[in-house]
Each structure stands twice: as structure tokens, then as C-alpha cells.
Amino acid sequence: MDPIPKKAGLEFIAGSHTWEKMFMPKKFLTNEEYNYKPGSFDSIPDIEANRDQYEILSWDLDLGDCIVFHFKTLHGGPGNLSQRARRRAFSSRWIGDDAVFADRPGETSPPFPELSSFKQGDPLYHPLFPICWER
Known part of the structure; x- marks a missing residue:
């Protein structure tokens, strides 16, 4: 939809989908946790304060590129605060027949x-x- 430079795109924590944890989801716009029963999910570690402890993956994306990832992969990115640059994206969820x-x-x-x-x-x-x- 739009080219997205690596510094403005999603980042993924390599291998986090294998950690056998379910992390508390956060709302995209406010970064607030959803309202779940305490203890239902693990808290997301402070990735930003400890970036050197994780293998963080991200890419420059061009028109037509797409990223596919496991739903349990920790991921996030900065919001688009630019008044001039657009950052349009399309998201879909796919499941198996099982x-x-x-x-x-x-x-x-x-x-x-x-x-x-x-x-x-x-x-x-x-x-x-x-x-x-x-x-």
C-alpha cells in the first residue's frame, strides 16, 4: 500500500512464538492492556529497555510486500505521527481447518x-x- 522504512515498521521478537506463554494484548492506539482477569496472561517484557537481549526483526517494505507471522509472536511498532507521510496497512487473520x-x-x-x-x-x-x- 505504501513503502514503509524499517524504522517506522513493525518489529518482531524472533522465536517468541515458542516461549509457551500467552502475553497480555495491548490496544494499538492507547497501549493499554485489555481488561482480562488478573493472571490470565503474562505481562509483555520491557523490550524497549532491553533491546540488546532480544533478536529483533524488521524490514524495509516496498509496494506489494507482505509479512506473515504466527499470532503468538511478540510484535509492535511505532505509531505514525507524521503529518505528511502516510502509512497504510492491511491486516488479516488466517486459521487452519483444525x-x-x-x-x-x-x-x-x-x-x-x-x-x-x-x-x-x-x-x-x-x-x-x-x-x-x-x-
Whole structure:
């Protein structure tokens, strides 16, 4: 959509998806934690204060480039505070045909009110999750 220089793009903590932890999600605009039951998630470590302790990955992105990553990978980036430069992005979530509903306390991003009748472990067969490719 727009070229994004490395200094303004997303950063990823290499291997963090294998840490066997679920980190407390934060809201993009405010950086506030979502309202979950205490102890439901681990706190995100202070990456910024300890950048030398992590392998941080990021890239210059050009028109047509995309990044695909595991949902448990710690990632984040600076907001676009420029009054002149645009930074448009498109985000989508993809799941396998073996994915099931996991009922977690608190709000989700985005909210999925259409899934209110789903129970823990139900397959995610719903128009919100169209089948794009079959094995």
C-alpha cells in the first residue's frame, strides 16, 4: 500500500512464538492492556529497555510486500505521527481447518459478537472464516 522504512515498521521478537506463554494484548492506539482477569496472561517484557537481549526483526517494505507471522509472536511498532507521510496497512487473520473456538475472558480485538453461541472447542465453521483453500 505504501513503502514503509524499517524504522517506522513493525518489529518482531524472533522465536517468541515458542516461549509457551500467552502475553497480555495491548490496544494499538492507547497501549493499554485489555481488561482480562488478573493472571490470565503474562505481562509483555520491557523490550524497549532491553533491546540488546532480544533478536529483533524488521524490514524495509516496498509496494506489494507482505509479512506473515504466527499470532503468538511478540510484535509492535511505532505509531505514525507524521503529518505528511502516510502509512497504510492491511491486516488479516488466517486459521487452519483444525482451528477451534477458545473462550477467553474479556474483550477481543476485533469483537466477534456473531460467535456468541459457540462453545469451547467448537470448530470455527462460520461465514466470518471462509474456506480459502482445502487440503
